[in-house]
Every structure is written in C-alpha cells, then in structure tokens.
Amino acid sequence: MKDxxxxxxxxxxxxxxxxxxxxxxxxxxxxxxVLSALPxxxxxxxxxxxxQNHGIKVFYKETDLTNRVAVEEFAxxxxxxxSINILINNAGIGGTQHFIDSTTTYLDDMIQLNxxxxxxxxRLLLPSLKQQTPAHILNVSSLAAFSPVPYKTIYPASKAxxxxxxxxxxxxxxxxxxxxxxxNPGPIMTNSDVCKRIDAQSSYVKLSIMTPEQVAQIALKKMxxxxxVIIPGLMNRINAFFIxxxxxxxxxxVGTQIFKRENRKTRNYEGTRNRSKQPxxxxxxxxAAASRLQG
Ligand SMILES: NC(=O)c1ccc[n+]([C@@H]2O[C@H](COP(=O)([O-])OP(=O)(O)OC[C@H]3O[C@@H](n4cnc5c(N)ncnc54)[C@H](OP(=O)(O)O)[C@@H]3O)[C@@H](O)[C@H]2O)c1
Numbered sequence: 001m002k003d004x005x006x007x008x009x010x011x012x013x014x015x016x017x018x019x020x021x022x023x024x025x026x027x028x029x030x031x032x033x034v035l036s037a038l039p040x041x042x043x044x045x046x047x048x049x050x051x052q053n054h055g056i057k058v059f060y061k062e063t064d065l066t067n068r069v070a071v072e073e074f075a076x077x078x079x080x081x082x083s084i085n086i087l088i089n090n091a092g093i094g095g096t097q098h099f100i101d102s103t104t105t106y107l108d109d110m111i112q113l114n115x116x117x118x119x120x121x122x123r124l125l126l127p128s129l130k131q132q133t134p135a136h137i138l139n140v141s142s143l144a145a146f147s148p149v150p151y152k153t154i155y156p157a158s159k160a161x162x163x164x165x166x167x168x169x170x171x172x173x174x175x176x177x178x179x180x181x182x183x184n185p186g187p188i189m190t191n192s193d194v195c196k197r198i199d200a201q202s203s204y205v206k207l208s209i210m211t212p213e214q215v216a217q218i219a220l221k222k223m224x225x226x227x228x229v230i231i232p233g234l235m236n237r238i239n240a241f242f243i244x245x246x247x248x249x250x251x252x253x254v255g256t257q258i259f260k261r262e263n264r265k266t267r268n269y270e271g272t273r274n275r276s277k278q279p280x281x282x283x284x285x286x287x288a289a290a291s292r293l294q295g
Contacts, residue, residue, distance in 0.1 A: 006057060007132060008082040010034040012065060012121065013091030015041035017190030018140065021212035022088055025220050027054040034082050035060040036074060037091070065091055065117035066109045075124035085132035086223075087125050089118040089162075090140045094155035096197060096263050107154055114158035119165065126178065135178040138223045139166045143186045143236055146243045147251040151259040159184075163229075170228050181223045185215050186236035200265035205258065208235035 009026050013019035015037035026033055027050045037043050039062040050058045059082070063074045078084060092114045095106070122137055129135040144152065145159035166182035173180060186208040187198045198209060210233050218232040231237045243251060 007085040008032045009086035011088045018212045019090040021216035025216040032057040066112040079128045088138045137180045149255045179226045183230045200262045
C-alpha cells in the first residue's frame with residue numbers, strides 16, 4: 001500500500017482547534033495528510049471533506065495518545081503505510097486549577113499526552129523522516145513554556161519540556177535532512193472551554209489573541225523555511241521578550257494575579273477538553289485501581 005512517490009504530513013489532535021486549522025492549511029497547500037484524534041470526534045467527516053474539496057490523499061486513525069501501546073501501534077501503522085515527511089505534534093491538554101484539586105487522572109493524562117506521546121512519536125517516526133527530503137518536525141509548545149505559572153503548574157512545565165526537547169533535538173539533527181521547529185503561541189480561540197478561560201483574562205492579555213487559522217498559517221510557513229522557534233503575532237513576540245527579561249520571581253507574581261483571576265472566574269474548570277469524552281478502555285482500569293486501593 002505504501003506509495004514512495006507520495007509524501008504525507010502527520011498531524012495529531014487534528015479533529016478540532018489548532019490541529020484542524022493545520023489540516024486545512026496543509027490541504028490548501030496540497031499536502032497529503034494522516035490525521036489522528038480521540039475516537040468519535042468527526043475525523044471521518046473532516047477526512048472526506050478534505051479529500052473532496054482539495055483533491056489530496058487523506059487518511060485518519062482514531063487513537064488515545066495517553067496510552068503508550070496505542071502510541072506505538074499508531075506510529076507502526078503510520079510508518080508502514082505512508083512516507084511521512086512532516087510530523088506535527090499538536091495534541092495537548094491544559095487547564096487552570098489549584099494543584100490540590102486536580103485528580104491524579106487529570107495530571108497523568110496531561111503528562112502522558114503533552115510529554116510522553118510527543119517524545120515517543122518523534123522517536124518512532126524519526127527513521128522514516130530521515131528517508132524523506134525535505135523533512136520537518138513541528139512541536140506545539142506555548143508562550144507558557146517561558147515561565148512557571150501558578151494554578152497551571154503541570155501545563156507550563158510540560159510546554160517547557162517540549163520547548164527544550166525541540167531545541168536540543170534541532171541541534172542534534174543539524175547535519176541531517178530533518179529540521180525541528182517549536183511553536184510557542186499565545187492565547188488562541190479554539191474550543192469553547194479555552195475561549196471561556198481567555199474571556200476571563202485582562203484586556204492586555206486579550207490583545208494577543210489569535211485565531212487558529214492565523215497561527216497555523218504562520219507556523220507552517222515558518223516551519224517550511226526551517227525556523228527553529230516560532231512565536232506567532234507581534235504582541236506575543238513582545239510578551240515573550242519581556243517574560244524572559246524580567247526576574248523569575250516577578251513572572252511568578254504576575255502569573256499568580258492573572259491566573260488567580262482566571263481561576264476565580266472559570267470556577268476551577270478542569271482541562272481544555274470535556275473529560276467525559278475519556279475513552280471507555282480507561283474506565284475499568286480506574287475502577288480496578290480504585291478497588292485495589294480500597295482493598
Ligand atoms: N488554545 C490556546 O490558547 C493554546 C495556546 C498555546 C498552545 N496551545 C496548544 O495548542 C495545541 C492545540 O490546542 P487547542 O486549543 O487546539 O486544543 P483542542 O481544541 O482541545 O484540541 C486538542 C486536540 O488534541 C486532541 N486530543 C486530546 N486528548 C487526546 C488524546 N488523549 N489522544 C489523542 N488526541 C487527543 C483532541 O482530540 P479530540 O477532539 O478527539 O478530543 C483535539 O483534536 C495544544 O498542544 C495546546 O497546548 C493552545
């Protein structure tokens with residue numbers, strides 16, 4: 001089935017938000033696609049639309065990337081069926097709440113998805129990427145990567161991991177055909193929960209809001225030019241400059257004011273996605289774990 005003459009871009013978290021905007025932007029550029037997201041999130045419809053409207057090859061696989069075995073199976077499926085020359089590690093979750101109120105499942109999912117899935121997919125796809133020219137990896141971090149953030153704790157830490165990982169790998173792969181870029185966007189109006197949290201922010205923070213389409217367009221253009229760090233939007237570049245300039249204690253002080261306010265207004269909203277969409281395979285595990293603890 002693998003056609004060596006057709007190159008593909010693989011996008012994780014492609015059903016909605018920034019990932020869907022990446023898929024549409026790639027389709028405009030006539031790039032063939034391999035898409036992934038959690039089950040039952042309209043990837044089939046999106047795939048059909050992209051094929052019909054853009055005349056490109058599009059395939060998809062629904063998979064839960066918080067599951068290590070699923071990540072490995074997904075990578076195996078993708079590399080044995082498609083010549084992947086671009087990997088966009090976009091899937092990620094976040095949220096604002098007191099650390100002590102976070103469930104261990106919420107914390108674990110964020111670490112597994114934002115850190116482990118991104119790292120393993122990069123490792124498992126790298127041999128295939130090395131066989132393609134040109135080849136790119138685009139890892140989606142955040143402006144939050146540049147500072148510790150109270151009430152978000154794990155999220156900025158996971159995004160800092162993505163940022164440092166990407167910069168290190170970019171240097172390590174300098175003599176190869178694979179370029180590595182990291183994207184550090186500010187607030188993006190994506191799903192309704194993210195919009196609610198952005199709405200709770202101050203007018204200054206709102207000045208840097210961008211649409212997923214704007215971010216995807218800028219990110220793809222700069223990634224294809226081989227730019228290592230991509231901060232879309234002038235306001236975000238100014239913010240990134242000042243965040244890194246001021247002492248860390250001051251950053252933490254300002255972050256505390258900003259996210260205390262967001263936390264109060266959104267009443268401890270948990271995660272960027274509705275947790276009820278958690279895949280069925282997790283439920284028995286959780287019950288088993290709970291009963292083991294009780295026993
Ligand atoms: N929105 C912002 O303000 C902002 C700012 C900076 C950085 N970012 C980063 O941008 C990326 C996209 O964010 P977004 O706002 O577009 O989020 P989103 O609308 O919630 O989309 C997240 C995507 O990830 C997928 N996903 C979630 N959990 C998954 C799992 N366990 N396995 C596989 N896929 C999973 C979702 O699939 P389903 O639809 O199937 O759940 C969805 O396609 C994230 O890495 C985020 O951290 C966002």
